[in-house]
Amino acid sequence: MPRPGQLHLNAFLMSVGHHEASWRLPESDPYADLDVEHFKNLARIAERGKLDSLFLADGPVLWDQVGRRPSGVLEPTVLLTALAGATEHIGLIATASTTYNEPYNLARRFASLDIVSGGRAGWNIVTTAGLDAARNFNLDALPAHKERYERAAEFVDVSLKLWDSWDDEAIVADKERGVWGDDGKIYPPAHRGRYYSVAGALNVPRSAQGHPVLVQAGSSENGRNFAARYAEAVFTAHQTLSDAQEFYDDLKRRAAEHGRDPDHVKILPGIVPIIGTTSSQARDLEAELNNLIRPEYAIRQLAELLGVPESELDLDSQLPAHLPEEEQIEGAKSRRTLVVNLGRRERLTVRELIARLGGGRGHLTFAGTAVQVADQIEHWYESGAADGFNIMPPVLPSGLAAFVDQVVPILQERGRFRTEYTGRTLREHYGLPRPENRNTVPADPAARRTVVLHP
Amino acid sequence: MPRPGQLHLNAFLMSVGHHEASWRLPESDPYADLDVEHFKNLARIAERGKLDSLFLADGPVLWDQVGRRPSGVLEPTVLLTALAGATEHIGLIATASTTYNEPYNLARRFASLDIVSGGRAGWNIVTTAGLDAARNFNLDALPAHKERYERAAEFVDVSLKLWDSWDDEAIVADKERGVWGDDGKIYPPAHRGRYYSVAGALNVPRSAQGHPVLVQAGSSENGRNFAARYAEAVFTAHQTLSDAQEFYDDLKRRAAEHGRDPDHVKILPGIVPIIGTTSSQARDLEAELNNLIRPEYAIRQLAELLGVPESELDLDSQLPAHLPEEEQIEGAKSRRTLVVNLGRRERLTVRELIARLGGGRGHLTFAGTAVQVADQIEHWYESGAADGFNIMPPVLPSGLAAFVDQVVPILQERGRFRTEYTGRTLREHYGLPRPENRNTVPADPAARRTVVLHP
Structure with missing residues (x-):
């Protein structure tokens, strides 16, 4: 019996496309990474497709060499605020680092985006790998992976306290008595922890959806435990169905072990859909893009991910037999393992591996017709490998328009995707309950209106 | 001979008005502090008046008791990004703290706002007084005034390096060769200082106006030296013309001593214009607002500013004879002195002093007709006390609309204010040159196209 229900679709936006060579196509505007009108156009296309949300990756660092591809990255809470004004329904998920921010500032900025957008904000919580980022923040070494995650957990705990520091009924607006708010309904966190001390209440109240969705x-291993405890949506990368199923089962189980409803953790792998009118046309577009890659740029980044000197990688040979293990690196651990497994499993030369990573940096690239893309998405959904997908168009805006205008209608006809927005907030799009304020949860669980997400 | 030229006018926005009791008026929406549409409406009114900029104060702390007045404060770079989308010309100046941010993050956010708005951003640099803010950032004590300013200077130095880390010609966008940017035209700050180490380049290039205007x-004393060295616009508070003249002369002189063109430091005192069709009607509105103040809220804040226990202040007596001197407090030093001088000079009871501060927290409140307000503004301009004003309407939106529709046309008729925007960037509105990238200034000063602001 096929799995019932509808899936979730996010639009993962990145300059003129996820394929690193997309900017070289004749159709691409090479300055679009800095053009807010480009992103507004993308946001409107995604909203036309009734997608759940827009998503922006981020890091506080100049990624790689600027020769390689468009390298301007507007700060995501700023850019998404601009997009909030150009849209009405779609969710707005920004990446931000727990390692290089202060909880009061970041919780406040997301709360502000959440209010400005009418409850559409989400926060993709990252700990930020990479020495280059560390060196922009007074450090000479990247904090250890485990410490980054410990810090992240406390950061999120503090953020939740800040987002709950106003009762939903704190504003009374009593003009007659001259009392605007009820000071008895303000709950300062008074947090003193290992990494953070935050005494006072936020200066922004709760939003329409309570607080931003945690992504x-x-x-x-550290990442999965963190996700099981906090995440309401998980973005992940898998090259094979079986890997995705293993991850899906594992994370849902871990969430349940934390006393959470596994259905309140949406698992959304990334997919780079290369869409053609025929499958051979789609493969031609993929080859055209891969032929535009300049591997001398990509090899440097690959060496860094693998933790080896660039000189140990040869474009026309397979990966070296001996590479540092996942336990030995402090960077993006799971992505490193995915890339090594891909190279070994398919016996790819470094040049071929770079081409395979050029589209989605380790996310699944799938070239085919709109029907084939829809089939692939539905198959993973029905096989218990995904609750939906993070759509990573190789070329923007054309790849997003193709997905929205060709793939989404197929999924809608099959009853797999909404035909109209039924809610206003991101939490409603994802089917997540509005969290209670943890300072005002009734003592009797039977009296609770909604499930508490983080007890 | 009267002083020639035109003056500058900013709209200082604050929830439903600068008067602390404005929210109690029948016309006021007590939820407007959190309503982006309210602020978009204000922005459009200000742009209708061809004002130079919008300005938002800020602090990472819940100010005071929520009973007193609307207390939600949306984070200013987020709110101004939303307003950028609702306007075309007006400048957008956000306050942000050097004490409680990291340079890479903040420089990037302002650069992003600057690009999204087409070169309209300004940063009001504050060091953030108050123990309550410190306690939201892992501290048990407010950093000393002097240390806060030392840190601020280094913070701004780093920000300038980050804003100049891309050459204006760094993007080449050569699709044919597959080279997007020229890595030789990226200038990483490699900054190692007393408070900050920031190695890498920003991931956002220079904007249409070079970098955000520094306010x-x-x-x-510390503040004046800092302003003389860095500021391109200075917001200040004075109760008397002579105080304003002293400040104006002093700051212009200090700027010249730093080798800067004094005309590139715009001095803009705040004014709370209470506008009536007759002067007695204006005074009635002022009295109506003052009668709505609840002094039991205000007295607490006054005690904190003065550095005394609340119990030492009596509503119906003058200020205590003995108060801590400016040198003894680590908070808002110059504002403390302004308030003490006002109370003593006019022999005000604490209740009267609270009423005088209720409109503008120490800024000049002026009740009169539109002509009288225009006269006052022009008089200070002609007397060498101001290059323009930061307009602080007591009630919003009505007070801003009154200023724009009644006072601005008078100043325009007198040739004292622009009738159309002639530039696109905030720097152009202020008559400031676009700064050269300090990494690419030609060795021969004669070859420079524009004046370097921070040599």
């Missing part, structure tokens, strides 16, 4: 994107 | 608002 997480790390798949290491 | 400063402290008037203590």
